[in-house]
Amino acid sequence: MAVVHIPAQNRDLTDVAEIREFLAPFGIWYENWDVAGRIGAAATNEEILAAYEPEINRLKQQGGFVTADVINVNPSTPNLDAMLAKFDKEHTHSEDEVRFTVEGNGVFHIHPENGPVFSVTVTSGDLINVPRGTKHWFNLCSDRKIRCIRLFEDMTGWAPHYVDQPVHEQFAPLCMGPSYFEVASGSQAPRGFSE
Numbered sequence: 740m741a742v743v744h745i746p747a748q749n750r751d752l753t754d755v756a757e758i759r760e761f762l763a764p765f766g767i768w769y770e771n772w773d774v775a776g777r778i779g780a781a782a783t784n785e786e787i788l789a790a791y792e793p794e795i796n797r798l799k800q801q802g803g804f805v806t807a808d809v810i811n812v813n814p815s816t817p818n819l820d821a822m823l824a825k826f827d828k829e830h831t832h833s834e835d836e837v838r839f840t841v842e843g844n845g846v847f848h849i850h851p852e853n854g855p856v857f858s859v860t861v862t863s864g865d866l867i868n869v870p871r872g873t874k875h876w877f878n879l880c881s882d883r884k885i886r887c888i889r890l891f892e893d894m895t896g897w898a899p900h901y902v903d904q905p906v907h908e909q910f911a912p913l914c915m916g917p918s919y920f921e922v923a924s925g926s927q928a929p930r931g932f933s934e
């Protein structure tokens with residue numbers, strides 16, 4: 740389940756309906772899909788696409804997407820740091836960035852034109868789109884692992900366009916998931932900072 744964190748308001752949203760309502764004015768869709776038992780631990784990318792075919796087809800019709808693929812990122816991914824460095828700086832794309840998280844975690848920071856920066860921490864079962872032209876950046880969480888279904892209208896549209904006067908350095912790449920809340924409610928410091 741996703742967590743939305745709005746640092747300027749010291750506010751967190753964890754309820755699906757509340758998250759959807761908060762994100763809608765920014766043109767961001769959020770859905771939480773039931774993932775229990777849908778794929779095995781060793782599922783291939785093809786098996787993942789087959790398992791989620793009904794949802795993928797619905798999204799293609801809804802958003803005009805043409806292709807879907809699976810991206811699999813983990814600590815053994817070659818050139819992981821260089822890959823992450825492309826997307827952890829504030830940028831936009833000329834098409835929507837649509838991601839369904841199959842496994843792992845990540846955090847999207849969104850910088851709206853009108854309103855404070857907020858983060859959306861995604862985990863298994865979370866679908867989010869970042870509309871074209873929306874300023875954002877992405878970090879992995881401390882486990883540095885994510886497996887996502889991506890939808891594209893045209894893969895060339897997904898190149899990052901870096902913004903002038905970016906603000907990403909002002910925000911900690913803090914992943915706020917269940918482990919954050921469990922630990923934060925105890926006596927230890929919150930976990931979940933990206934490395």
Ligand SMILES: [Fe+2]
Pocket residue numbers: 826830831832836875876877899
């Ligand atoms: Fe992006």
